Amino acid sequence: MERIKIAVFVSGGGTNLQAIIDAVNNGALDVDINLVLSDRMDAYALERAQNAGISTVYINSKDFKEREDFIDRFLRLMEEYDVNFIVLAGYMKKVPPELVRKFWGRMVNIHPALIPAFCGKGYYGMKVHQAVIDYGVKITGVTVHLVDEQYDHGAIVAQMAVEVRDTDTPETLAERVLEYEHKIYPLALQLFAEGRVEIKGRKTYIKDK
Ligand code: GRF
Numbered sequence: 001m002e003r004i005k006i007a008v009f010v011s012g013g014g015t016n017l018q019a020i021i022d023a024v025n026n027g028a029l030d031v032d033i034n035l036v037l038s039d040r041m042d043a044y045a046l047e048r049a050q051n052a053g054i055s056t057v058y059i060n061s062k063d064f065k066e067r068e069d070f071i072d073r074f075l076r077l078m079e080e081y082d083v084n085f086i087v088l089a090g091y092m093k094k095v096p097p098e099l100v101r102k103f104w105g106r107m108v109n110i111h112p113a114l115i116p117a118f119c120g121k122g123y124y125g126m127k128v129h130q131a132v133i134d135y136g137v138k139i140t141g142v143t144v145h146l147v148d149e150q151y152d153h154g155a156i157v158a159q160m161a162v163e164v165r166d167t168d169t170p171e172t173l174a175e176r177v178l179e180y181e182h183k184i185y186p187l188a189l190q191l192f193a194e195g196r197v198e199i200k201g202r203k204t205y206i207k208d209k
Pocket of ligand 1 (some may be wrong): 012013014015016017045089090091110111112125178181
């Protein structure tokens with residue numbers, strides 16, 4: 001089996017990126033992080049990557065006149081850095097469909113709720129947690145899923161449930177959910193590293209060790 005060499009796509013603080021870096025460094029996650037890519041130059045996640053000695057790159061469609069050139073550059077970057085797996089970790093841009101198709105089955109995202117609840121267009125950041133609280137559900141959670149061409153839609157790889165407390169604000173809930181994100185993302189990636197994720201139609205199956 002080919003070793004997994006990931007690019008992590010980020011736009012913000014990068015706490016999930018940090019959890020992945022830490023898991024690699026402490027031996028819990030057996031992948032190479034070849035690149036951290038951001039659509040924002042000021043993403044703190046880039047600093048985390050640089051501190052860990054990981055290559056970083058900024059790319060944003062707004063800097064390209066022709067969409068085709070943007071896509072070309074994007075695809076070339078994946079080749080240049082020898083990337084065979086993409087991890088979205090707080091990446092706020094829609095990934096170009098050309099990339100989604102090329103990396104199908106080898107691109108994952110994390111969503112801070114239990115898909116198919118509180119997901120899809122418009123459900124990002126604090127809006128997710130606000131919606132969870134407004135609805136009054138008692139349990140929310142985290143979902144790692146494959147990326148396809150629709151928001152938060154690809155096959156689910158792993159989920160964990162997180163309690164919603166009566167006293168929660170979106171901020172306190174986000175903080176609790178984030179702790180679980182940091183647990184589940186390295187675990188889910190390790191399943192891929194071990195070749196244990198089988199994709200059949202709209203579902204994934206986790207093979208025993
Ligand atoms: C996380 O809540 C993740 O679920 C969502 O964006 C947030 C990113 O946080 N997709 P961080 O940048 O990893 O701290």
